[in-house]
Amino acid sequence: xxxxxxxxxxxxxxxxxxxxxxxxxxxxxNYAEPDAFLSGQITYEGDPIMIGFNEVKFQLWQSxxxxxxxxxxxxxxxxxxxxxxxxxxxxxxxxxxxxxxKANFVNEQLGDTILLDLNGDQNINLEVTPxxxxxxxxxxxxxxxSIEASTSLEQIIxxxxxxxxxxxxxxxxxxxxxxxxxDENIARGDADISDLSNLSMSVDIPENYTKDYIFARIGVKIxxxxxxxxxxxxxxxxTGNL
Amino acid sequence: xxxxxxxxxxDSEFLEREPTNILTQDQIFxxxxxxxxxxxxxxxxxxxxxxxxxxxxxSDFNVAYWSEAGRYGxxxxxxxGYGDWGSWDYGYIRxxxxxxxxxxxxxxxxxxxxxxxxxxxxxxxxxxxxTLVQRMGGVPLxxxxxxxxxxxxxxxxxxPRETESAIYDFVxxxxxxxxxxxxxxxxxxxxxxxxxxxxxxxxxxxxxxxxAKYGATTSQVSLPGGEVGIPVAKSDAxxxxxxxxxxxxxxxxxxxxxxxxxxxxxxxxxxxIFYDKSNNPEAIFVEDFMLQSGxxxxxxxxxxxxxxxxxxxxGRINPSLNLVQSFETLNGECLPLPNKDNSGNFITYDExxxxxxxxxxxxxxxxxxxxSSFKGRNVDIWAGVQLSDGTIVSGDSRGQQKxxxxxxxxxxxxxxxxxxxxxxxxxxxGFYIRKYQDPKAGSGQRGVQSDVWFIRYRYSEVLLNxxxxxxxxxxxxxxxxYMNQVRSRAGITTALTPGDITFDRIAHERYVExxxxxxxxxxxxxxxxAHKVLDGISxxxxxxxxxxxxxxxxxxxxxxxxxxxxxxxxxxxDGNFIYKVVKPTRVTGATRFRFGxxxxxxxxxxxxxxxxxIKNPNx
Numbered sequence: 001x002x003x004x005x006x007x008x009x010x011x012x013x014x015x016x017x018x019x020x021x022x023x024x025x026x027x028x029x030n031y032a033e034p035d036a037f038l039s040g041q042i043t044y045e046g047d048p049i050m051i052g053f054n055e056v057k058f059q060l061w062q063s064x065x066x067x068x069x070x071x072x073x074x075x076x077x078x079x080x081x082x083x084x085x086x087x088x089x090x091x092x093x094x095x096x097x098x099x100x101x102k103a104n105f106v107n108e109q110l111g112d113t114i115l116l117d118l119n120g121d122q123n124i125n126l127e128v129t130p131x132x133x134x135x136x137x138x139x140x141x142x143x144x145x146s147i148e149a150s151t152s153l154e155q156i157i158x159x160x161x162x163x164x165x166x167x168x169x170x171x172x173x174x175x176x177x178x179x180x181x182x183d184e185n186i187a188r189g190d191a192d193i194s195d196l197s198n199l200s201m202s203v204d205i206p207e208n209y210t211k212d213y214i215f216a217r218i219g220v221k222i223x224x225x226x227x228x229x230x231x232x233x234x235x236x237x238x239t240g241n242l
Numbered sequence: 243x244x245x246x247x248x249x250x251x252x253d254s255e256f257l258e259r260e261p262t263n264i265l266t267q268d269q270i271f272x273x274x275x276x277x278x279x280x281x282x283x284x285x286x287x288x289x290x291x292x293x294x295x296x297x298x299x300x301s302d303f304n305v306a307y308w309s310e311a312g313r314y315g316x317x318x319x320x321x322x323g324y325g326d327w328g329s330w331d332y333g334y335i336r337x338x339x340x341x342x343x344x345x346x347x348x349x350x351x352x353x354x355x356x357x358x359x360x361x362x363x364x365x366x367x368x369x370x371x372x373t374l375v376q377r378m379g380g381v382p383l384x385x386x387x388x389x390x391x392x393x394x395x396x397x398x399x400x401x402p403r404e405t406e407s408a409i410y411d412f413v414x415x416x417x418x419x420x421x422x423x424x425x426x427x428x429x430x431x432x433x434x435x436x437x438x439x440x441x442x443x444x445x446x447x448x449x450x451x452x453x454a455k456y457g458a459t460t461s462q463v464s465l466p467g468g469e470v471g472i473p474v475a476k477s478d479a480x481x482x483x484x485x486x487x488x489x490x491x492x493x494x495x496x497x498x499x500x501x502x503x504x505x506x507x508x509x510x511x512x513x514x515i516f517y518d519k520s521n522n523p524e525a526i527f528v529e530d531f532m533l534q535s536g537x538x539x540x541x542x543x544x545x546x547x548x549x550x551x552x553x554x555x556x557g558r559i560n561p562s563l564n565l566v567q568s569f570e571t572l573n574g575e576c577l578p579l580p581n582k583d584n585s586g587n588f589i590t591y592d593e594x595x596x597x598x599x600x601x602x603x604x605x606x607x608x609x610x611x612x613x614s615s616f617k618g619r620n621v622d623i624w625a626g627v628q629l630s631d632g633t634i635v636s637g638d639s640r641g642q643q644k645x646x647x648x649x650x651x652x653x654x655x656x657x658x659x660x661x662x663x664x665x666x667x668x669x670x671x672g673f674y675i676r677k678y679q680d681p682k683a684g685s686g687q688r689g690v691q692s693d694v695w696f697i698r699y700r701y702s703e704v705l706l707n708x709x710x711x712x713x714x715x716x717x718x719x720x721x722x723x724y725m726n727q728v729r730s731r732a733g734i735t736t737a738l739t740p741g742d743i744t745f746d747r748i749a750h751e752r753y754v755e756x757x758x759x760x761x762x763x764x765x766x767x768x769x770x771x772a773h774k775v776l777d778g779i780s781x782x783x784x785x786x787x788x789x790x791x792x793x794x795x796x797x798x799x800x801x802x803x804x805x806x807x808x809x810x811x812x813x814x815x816d817g818n819f820i821y822k823v824v825k826p827t828r829v830t831g832a833t834r835f836r837f838g839x840x841x842x843x844x845x846x847x848x849x850x851x852x853x854x855x856i857k858n859p860n861x
Contacts, residue, residue, distance in 0.1 A: 067850040097462055097837060097860035182320055182780050182798075182832040224462060226773075226837050226860065 038073075038116070039082040040124035042099070044156065048079040049101060049130055050230040052179035052219075056099040058126075060116070061091045075099075077177065078232065081126075090116040094128065100222055100229035101130040102157065130229055131157045131222045132165065137231040139216050144238045146204045147172060151218050151231060153196040165193055166223040170201040170216065174209070178217040178233050213237045272350030277359050280341055284366050285433070287334055288529065289373045291327070292760020294541040294678050294696045297559055300758045303766075303776065304833060306675065307560040307800040307826055311666040314828040317800070320778050321834050324861045327377050327763075328842035331370070332384065338367040339387045361420040365434035365442070368416035372446050375409040376764055379470035379841040379858060383412055402854040405468035407476060410450035414483060417443040421496075428497030429521075431528045431695070437496040438527035441699035443487040444707045449768045451480030451714065456770040463770065463840045465859055470841050481711040485720075488708035491526070491701070492724075499523055499701045501731050508733040512607025515702075516678050517694045526699040531692070538691035542680040547610060547621045548667040549640065549658035552686035557659065557667035559675040559758075561609045562800030563823065566673060567790055568754050569605035574729070574736040576750075576791035579803060581821040588820035594624065594805055597821050603733035608757055610674035612657075612805050617681055622657040623669045625804035628820065630813065634806065638662055648811060661804050663827050670826050671802030677758045702728055702755055710748045718743040728755060749793040767840055769793075778834025783823060798832035801825050836860065 042049045042056075059070035060083070070093075075081045092114040094103040103112035104127055116124075137151040149170045155162065171178050171185040178184055189203035205214065218231040270276040292299040298308065298316075308316060342363050345356060367385075374381045382401035390396055404412075421439040428437060454477035457464060464471030472480075491499055502524035505511040515524050531537050546556035567579050579597050583589055591597055595613030598605060610616055612623040626636030627646065635646040641658035645651065660668025684690035709724040718740035726737045728751065738747070752765055766772035775797045786801045805819045838860035849855055 069846055069850055095861070180778065181834075182778055183318075183830070224460075 036085045036087045037121040042079040043125045053077040055227045101128040134231045148202045150200040166221040271348030274355040301559045304800045305565045317829040318831045324843035361423040362434045372413045380404045380406040400852040403469040407472045413446045432530035440487045447480045447484035452768040460770045481714045485711035508603035509606035524701045528695040533693045542685040542692045546686045560671040561673040569602040578787040590818040623659045624657040628806045630810040772835040776833045776835035780832040
């Protein structure tokens with residue numbers, strides 16, 4: 001009889017301990033949630049740089065907390081990015097070989113590293129220098145069977161670091177994600193690139209295409225640069241044509 | 243008190259006993275059998291890029307389609323992770339260093355045993371550094387064991403990356419240093435020999451030379467400190483080293499190695515290289531297996547023709563049309579498989595394998611085509627019946643029977659091995675793999691498995707290494723001679739003249755000769771064409787049969803070639819076969835190899851622990 005009482009007593013004290021822990025743990029264990037929200041866009045002279053989805057990332061580094069590890073920030077296809085962070089001092093580094101652009105030089109000491117003093121929500125324009133900018137993209141529907149597009153390229157980086165254009169391609173897709181990625185286009189067509197200020201291309205819409213709208217985008221492949229630069233995604237409706 | 247005191251002393255004596263379950267170092271380094279067991283463990287951890295123990299590793303990059311439902315995703319993906327193919331096993335290096343140091347300090351062994359063990363461990367260590375440099379670029383070169391002194395500051399244990407060429411130099415120097423200590427014996431296959439050391443030098447120097455030469459075309463795949471990338475000025479020296487090492491093997495100084503040429507049927511002869519383990523003069527260094535020893539592998543189980551196989555599985559590797567059509571004709575021409583005539587009509591064949599007649603014998607030695615057999619049993623690969631009005635009758639289960647207009651009751655409408663699109667284990671490209679399949683009875687049973695060896699270095703590769711190095715050194719006569727030896731063994735009757743030798747010829751020869759041996763991606767990487775060949779753009783049906791021997795032809799997706807039986811009673815074509823080029827419908831992605839894939843990503847944990855290590859480019 002007495003032993004049973006002892007067991008009961010032990011069970012009660014374990015339960016009691018659990019209740020105490022339940023009340024206290026939330027307060028003591030948890031950190032405050034990240035309080036800063038970094039958002040912005042990769043731009044050249046204020047114009048957003050358009051790229052492929054999930055193609056480009058940059059890194060944020062913070063010192064003072066033991067071993068450093070980067071926080072990767074991925075850039076969306078319209079050049080925008082966002083990251084939920086803790087307030088503090090960060091270094092922003094565009095990786096070599098990422099994106100159809102070069103990072104801007106800050107100063108001798110920092111190279112192209114940008115210092116960020118993050119406090120609360122913040123919106124930044126991350127200025128870079130692209131090899132080319134796509135200007136004046138126009139799309140035309142020929143009946144409902146093909147899309148024609150015209151555009152011109154402005155060469156931004158000239159001189160020693162200049163790079164040639166390898167191809168200019170018009171991509172079509174049924175969703176808003178349009179790029180050279182095989183999953184993100186259903187048809188494509190290259191332009192004749194002899195005159196970069198006057199490019200035109202045309203792509204047939206696949207025969208089995210059923211939606212009454214389609215998304216189009218022009219991409220430029222620069223030789224020796226992996227990530228392509230694009231024009232903004234354009235939604236084209238067939239209403240009236242079908 | 244007294245009792246307690248007595249018990250304590252007796253306890254300490256009790257605890258100081260010789261262990262019965264471990265051997266001390268002194269004990270190990272007296273009997274030659276014991277260091278050999280340590281060495282066996284080190285051999286077992288040799289790291290291959292592709293191996294028969296993992297069938298997928300031999301058949302990646304669209305030389306084949308994978309006919310296994312759980313693997314279709316591989317062909318719906320585009321990018322490969324930057325960390326893929328990475329390796330960073332410094333634990334293995336430490337154990338090799340420890341073994342070498344303890345061997346050096348030991349006194350109980352014969353000098354001859356000791357020197358051979360030392361040379362073998364150095365061979366394995368150099369082999370692993372060679373693997374590391376192929377995958378990661380220059381890495382820290384650690385050749386002694388290091389111990390932490392618990393001072394609180396481990397920074398003296400942090401080493402920066404060496405240059406890529408320094409690691410290649412290390413591999414070559416180690417090879418040169420041990421080649422004359424190792425036995426000169428062509429019959430020793432699974433332990434290091436002079437032949438193995440020379441073959442390693444030949445391959446390493448060739449890789450280094452081509453990275454130096456072709457790396458100049460992709461300057462973005464390099465690091466300013468040389469951890470990735472080799473100066474172009476070094477290329478000739480490396481090519482010379484490669485050629486000399488290869489010549490040492492070819493001239494017989496390392497033992498009696500030769501091309502395997504035992505069987506009159508040249509396709510059977512080629513397939514035999516990979517399973518004939520008795521007096522095989524071609525194999526130089528292998529990973530060997532043994533039945534009933536626990537060291538066996540399931541390559542045949544995974545890939546045997548599915549119909550009537552010893553287990554209810556097989557058929558996973560389906561070689562792609564991309565590879566199959568690359569085998570030249572017997573007079574040495576690159577032509578597509580003739581399935582249509584000039585006006586676009588299908589050509590009909592009396593025999594189901596008619597379209598493969600007159601091709602390089604290596605085709606049927608590498609691939610099981612429709613109409614050929616494995617273990618004496620014919621494969622049953624045909625996709626359906628084509629009626630006179632062009633309609634196709636086919637089935638969705640293996641060997642299905644149906645009634646169709648003009649049929650004699652229920653008739654079989656599809657082969658027992660498929661191809662049935664999307665049905666795993668059928669030959670979904672129209673082909674199965676033959677290379678490394680074990681023809682012995684029982685090899686396809688899970689309880690028995692296969693003891694076919696995996697060849698890491700073979701004589702034919704050495705010839706092709708020499709041919710490539712000689713070509714790059716502007717000695718086309720030598721190059722043509724070596725190329726012709728390899729090609730005539732495959733039955734190709736037209737010899738190449740020195741004027742015929744081009745980079746494309748050599749690269750193409752390696753593609754077909756060394757297919758499914760785990761070397762193709764390494765070739766694409768060192769020639770810096772991987773990003774062109776695997777550019778993430780899908781292959782159109784018109785494009786697939788064009789420019790067959792062009793080395794920069796797209797390899798982003800696997801295609802297939804399906805035979806159909808013609809049903810047209812009264813017509814001369816009745817019962818004949820036509821072939822259609824198809825892309826398996828599960829193939830929706832197109833492989834893309836990014837600049838950041840050339841050298842695998844070094845893990846963030848490694849970078850964090852050692853700030854001297856710099857990351858690889860473009861990641």
